[in-house]
Amino acid sequence: MGSLQLKSIRKAFGTHEVLKGIDLEVKDGEFVIFVGPSGCGKSTLLRVIAGLEDASSGSVQIDGEEMITTPPAKRGIAMVFQSYALYPHLTVKDNMGLGLKQMGAPKAEVDAKVAKASAMLSLEPYLARRPAELSGGQRQRVAIGRAIVREPKLFLFDEPLSNLDAALRVNTRLEIARLHRSLKATMIYVTHDQVEAMTLADKIVVLNAGQIEQIGSPMELYNKPANTFVAGFIGSPQMNFIEAGRLGDAEAKTVGIRPEHITLSRESGDWKGKVIHVEHLGADTILYLETEVTGLLTVRLFGEHRYAVDDVVYSTPDKASMHRFGADDRVIV
Amino acid sequence: MSKARMSPLRSSFVHLALAAYTVIALFPVVLTIFNSFKDKNAIFRTPLALPTTETFSLVGYTTVLKQGDFIGYFQNSLIVTVVSIFFALLFGAMAAFALSEYRFRGNTLMGLYLAIGIMIPIRLGTVAILQGMVAAGLVNTLTALILVYTAQGLPLAIFILSEFMRTVSDDLKNAGRIDGLSEYAIFFRLVLPLVRPAMATVAVFTMIPIWNDLWFPLILAPGEATKTVTLGSQVFIGQFVTNWNAVLAALSLAILPVLVLYVIFSRQLIRGITAGAVK
Numbered sequence: 001m002g003s004l005q006l007k008s009i010r011k012a013f014g015t016h017e018v019l020k021g022i023d024l025e026v027k028d029g030e031f032v033i034f035v036g037p038s039g040c041g042k043s044t045l046l047r048v049i050a051g052l053e054d055a056s057s058g059s060v061q062i063d064g065e066e067m068i069t070t071p072p073a074k075r076g077i078a079m080v081f082q083s084y085a086l087y088p089h090l091t092v093k094d095n096m097g098l099g100l101k102q103m104g105a106p107k108a109e110v111d112a113k114v115a116k117a118s119a120m121l122s123l124e125p126y127l128a129r130r131p132a133e134l135s136g137g138q139r140q141r142v143a144i145g146r147a148i149v150r151e152p153k154l155f156l157f158d159e160p161l162s163n164l165d166a167a168l169r170v171n172t173r174l175e176i177a178r179l180h181r182s183l184k185a186t187m188i189y190v191t192h193d194q195v196e197a198m199t200l201a202d203k204i205v206v207l208n209a210g211q212i213e214q215i216g217s218p219m220e221l222y223n224k225p226a227n228t229f230v231a232g233f234i235g236s237p238q239m240n241f242i243e244a245g246r247l248g249d250a251e252a253k254t255v256g257i258r259p260e261h262i263t264l265s266r267e268s269g270d271w272k273g274k275v276i277h278v279e280h281l282g283a284d285t286i287l288y289l290e291t292e293v294t295g296l297l298t299v300r301l302f303g304e305h306r307y308a309v310d311d312v313v314y315s316t317p318d319k320a321s322m323h324r325f326g327a328d329d330r331v332i333v
Numbered sequence: 334m335s336k337a338r339m340s341p342l343r344s345s346f347v348h349l350a351l352a353a354y355t356v357i358a359l360f361p362v363v364l365t366i367f368n369s370f371k372d373k374n375a376i377f378r379t380p381l382a383l384p385t386t387e388t389f390s391l392v393g394y395t396t397v398l399k400q401g402d403f404i405g406y407f408q409n410s411l412i413v414t415v416v417s418i419f420f421a422l423l424f425g426a427m428a429a430f431a432l433s434e435y436r437f438r439g440n441t442l443m444g445l446y447l448a449i450g451i452m453i454p455i456r457l458g459t460v461a462i463l464q465g466m467v468a469a470g471l472v473n474t475l476t477a478l479i480l481v482y483t484a485q486g487l488p489l490a491i492f493i494l495s496e497f498m499r500t501v502s503d504d505l506k507n508a509g510r511i512d513g514l515s516e517y518a519i520f521f522r523l524v525l526p527l528v529r530p531a532m533a534t535v536a537v538f539t540m541i542p543i544w545n546d547l548w549f550p551l552i553l554a555p556g557e558a559t560k561t562v563t564l565g566s567q568v569f570i571g572q573f574v575t576n577w578n579a580v581l582a583a584l585s586l587a588i589l590p591v592l593v594l595y596v597i598f599s600r601q602l603i604r605g606i607t608a609g610a611v612k
Binding site: 047050052071072073074077078079081082083084085086087088089098099102103146150158 | 507508509522
């Protein structure tokens with residue numbers, strides 16, 4: 001239980017088309033992440049799946065059942081919002097139990113499920129508190145707990161970590177990953193943060209301007225990006241894009257090479273250049289070079305390196321890790 | 334509130350201005366109350382003096398309570414005011430919710446139409462209203478007043494509340510939808526508690542004109558059984574003789590209920606429970 005099929009979902013606000021025909025299949029138990037820049041339609045798509053937004057056309061099937069006209073509460077979904085969206089006048093316990101209570105579940109069952117979920121998220125000490133008396137991280141855990149209590153076929157997360165600070169974000173990320181393993185539930189998660197996408201997902205859906213650019217596992221997207229958009233979006237620092245003509249490649253338009261697939265030497269190499277900026281991150285050293293052949297080039301070296309601005313260096317790309325893109329920006333295999 | 338401390342000179346000017354305004358605003362009220370406790374001669378000889386042991390008199394209050402059914406008038410006023418506020422808030426909030434929450438054709442136009450009442454006084458329609466009430470057989474009933482005052486209160490209620498409802502987080506309403514709350518439950522259980530301060534504001538603005546109104550009670554419900562306090566006090570004001578003791582006593586008494594209502598609503602104004610709902 002918990003599969004999802006989307007067939008040519010379109011959504012327009014007035015004349016502005018936000019989703020331009022989305023086809024997607026999510027298998028039971030998968031953790032799927034929608035990722036893309038702001039305004040790419042990923043949140044709208046999630047809302048269409050939840051039933052909070054009507055699709056202009058297309059079909060949403062959950063467990064093979066057509067859901068396009070079913071109200072959100074009857075779709076067997078639960079959603080965690082970026083702004084937590086806890087009911088301010090209810091206690092943590094009532095916040096988590098409200099959905100079940102509305103479905104008419106007996107009180108004992110509601111209590112048992114709330115107790116189980118709060119144990120999972122270590123929320124027991126806070127059950128009698130109101131949302132105003134909780135910290136941001138606790139509030140988000142309550143929101144996740146509220147979703148768990150419903151035992152949905154589909155968990156929907158709408159940028160759940162965006163309001164948390166960096167340390168808390170990592171913790172909550174781990175918690176969500178752990179939850180996914182223990183519940184074995186299907187989860188759909190929207191984020192603009194590619195680190196979240198890479199660390200959590202079984203399958204990443206990269207969206208851009210209302211269309212799916214590529215679907216694949218994190219490593220597929222990293223190693224075999226289908227086009228320049230995905231290549232540039234996944235990976236940090238961003239992939240270097242070099243005009244193919246500069247490298248004497250007549251067939252391709254652009255050649256991409258990730259910063260970590262370039263080696264540096266002071267003596268010899270393919271591309272001679274000058275260091276224009278260095279970032280020392282401890283584990284990594286990131287160098288920005290101006291080379292004669294490629295123009296601006298980002299290089300990521302592991303560990304600490306003593307390069308300084310204006311040093312002359314030679315960089316050599318790992319030929320096997322180069323990506324070639326044609327005039328339509330699609331990869332040439 | 335600014336963190337920077339004001340210079341003592343500046344802050345004393347601010348306080349002076351505020352104190353002056355308070356004095357000006359309270360002066361007539363205080364004067365009315367003082368004089369209501371004096372005998373008739375003292376009211377005219379020393380209108381600004383405090384009641385002394387010689388001039389103290391409760392004759393105004395005894396007249397008011399003896400003559401006419403003042404308790405009844407109070408009841409009428411209270412019923413009309415409270416019920417009108419209730420309906421104006423209920424329907425106003427519902428309309429405001431619809432306008433702010435749902436996208437439908439003519440939404441903006443409907444909002445403008447409902448707000449027109451703020452600019453056009455309802456009294457312009459008095460003749461038509463009276464004709465309507467006569468036709469409906471509602472003359473000399475409190476229902477007539479309640480209907481008119483509800484209509485009078487709606488435009489402002491809708492205008493203020495729809496602005497406030499736009500600020501209620503969409504995520505919260507959506508969370509309610511996913512939890513299976515009906516649109517009515519979302520409205521009553523999620524949105525209304527969050528706009529409570531705005532509701533209190535609207536209640537105060539709606540309440541005072543209704544309580545003080547003389548026009549519609551005089552026209553629609555002048556009968557003895559349906560008189561409101563403002564209309565009831567008029568019996569002491571004659572063309573040639575005015576019983577000032579009674580008038581002042583009646584007015585002083587009329588302040589009380591509205592003061593109580595105001596205290597209740599203003600408490601709500603201060604309370605805010607939105608904190609912690611959404612970040």
